[in-house]
Amino acid sequence: MSRREPFEVLGQAVAPGRTQRFELPVSRLPSGAEIGVPLVVVHGRERGPTVWLSSAVHGDEVNGVEVIRRVLARVTARELRGTLLAVPILNVYGFAEGSRYLPDRRDLNRSFPGSPRGSLAARLAHLFVEQVLDRSDVGIDLHTGGTHRCNVPQVRVAFDDERALALAHVFGAPVLVPSSLRDGSLRATAAKRGKPCLLFEGGEANRFDREAIEVAEGGVLRVLRELGMIAGEDVPEADLRPFLARSSRWVRAGRAGLFHLDVAPGSAVRKDAPLGRIEDAFGGRSLAVRSPCDGLVVGSATNPVVYRGDAIVHVAEG
Numbered sequence: 001m002s003r004r005e006p007f008e009v010l011g012q013a014v015a016p017g018r019t020q021r022f023e024l025p026v027s028r029l030p031s032g033a034e035i036g037v038p039l040v041v042v043h044g045r046e047r048g049p050t051v052w053l054s055s056a057v058h059g060d061e062v063n064g065v066e067v068i069r070r071v072l073a074r075v076t077a078r079e080l081r082g083t084l085l086a087v088p089i090l091n092v093y094g095f096a097e098g099s100r101y102l103p104d105r106r107d108l109n110r111s112f113p114g115s116p117r118g119s120l121a122a123r124l125a126h127l128f129v130e131q132v133l134d135r136s137d138v139g140i141d142l143h144t145g146g147t148h149r150c151n152v153p154q155v156r157v158a159f160d161d162e163r164a165l166a167l168a169h170v171f172g173a174p175v176l177v178p179s180s181l182r183d184g185s186l187r188a189t190a191a192k193r194g195k196p197c198l199l200f201e202g203g204e205a206n207r208f209d210r211e212a213i214e215v216a217e218g219g220v221l222r223v224l225r226e227l228g229m230i231a232g233e234d235v236p237e238a239d240l241r242p243f244l245a246r247s248s249r250w251v252r253a254g255r256a257g258l259f260h261l262d263v264a265p266g267s268a269v270r271k272d273a274p275l276g277r278i279e280d281a282f283g284g285r286s287l288a289v290r291s292p293c294d295g296l297v298v299g300s301a302t303n304p305v306v307y308r309g310d311a312i313v314h315v316a317e318g
């Protein structure tokens with residue numbers, strides 16, 4: 001076999017069989033400090049696909065950072081076939097502040113593909129597309145639920161994208177949710193460029209969720225094994241057949257009060273089955289919250305204090 005070419009980043013060459021960390025320069029803080037996005041390149045000794053792993057596109061979604069740390073601890077450039085591009089903290093600004101957004105409140109995941117002369121979010125998106133996405137064959141973007149919302153580990157994928165759907169099955173999260181492509185999202189940009197991209201969601205913003213982290217760690221390793229990049233004999237098999245959702249909807253609070261969830265996240269529920277109740281602060285005026293359909297509870301609000309109309313339980317319809 002002919003020798004593999006080095007992988008070049010910002011004019012620096014990573015030799016086959018080497019792992020190297022970079023800081024992709026984005027901009028300076030107003031105080032003058034240079035801000036960079038960390039990128040780890042694991043350039044396998046042998047040829048194979050290039051896969052990117054990204055997380056903290058929303059800066060407060062930290063589970064993916066831990067998932068990528070664990071995956072990098074298990075993958076060595078000596079044994080890898082292909083190249084792994086890991087970007088654990090894409091939204092470095094939001095991450096530093098514990099915020100979902102950029103300092104100007106823009107959502108990075110609505111700013112792709114970005115541009116080199118746009119807003120900070122657009123520049124950050126463009127940097128990622130140019131340095132990582134365009135150089136990859138497949139991507140996995142790791143998210144969590146938003147603030148005060150906890151998601152059962154799930155993969156969101158366009159069901160008409162056959163290659164992405166096949167990899168979503170290999171990933172082996174407990175739930176697969178069909179999800180159309182949103183303009184400006186990383187996943188939509190990947191799809192337009194013909195790169196299958198899985199979006200994982202699990203747990204809650206600003207928290208480590210051990211179960212979600214373990215599901216995603218196993219899922220990423222199973223995808224790398226499927227693509228022939230790692231041998232992966234010690235990677236656990238996904239032990240469940242995923243629940244294939246047809247659609248999903250949020251149940252909203254019928255009145256203000258304190259919400260008590262009475263079913264475990266991940267439980268199967270029947271239409272009209274009680275999911276919980278909303279009461280006043282003294283346990284009075286109890287209002288039952290019922291499932292709108294047969295399905296699976298895939299997410300819930302974690303702050304019990306609710307107003308009428310707040311989204312409180314997320315049910316995927318099977």
Ligand SMILES: [Zn+2]
Pocket residue numbers: 057058061143144
């Ligand atoms: Zn997110």
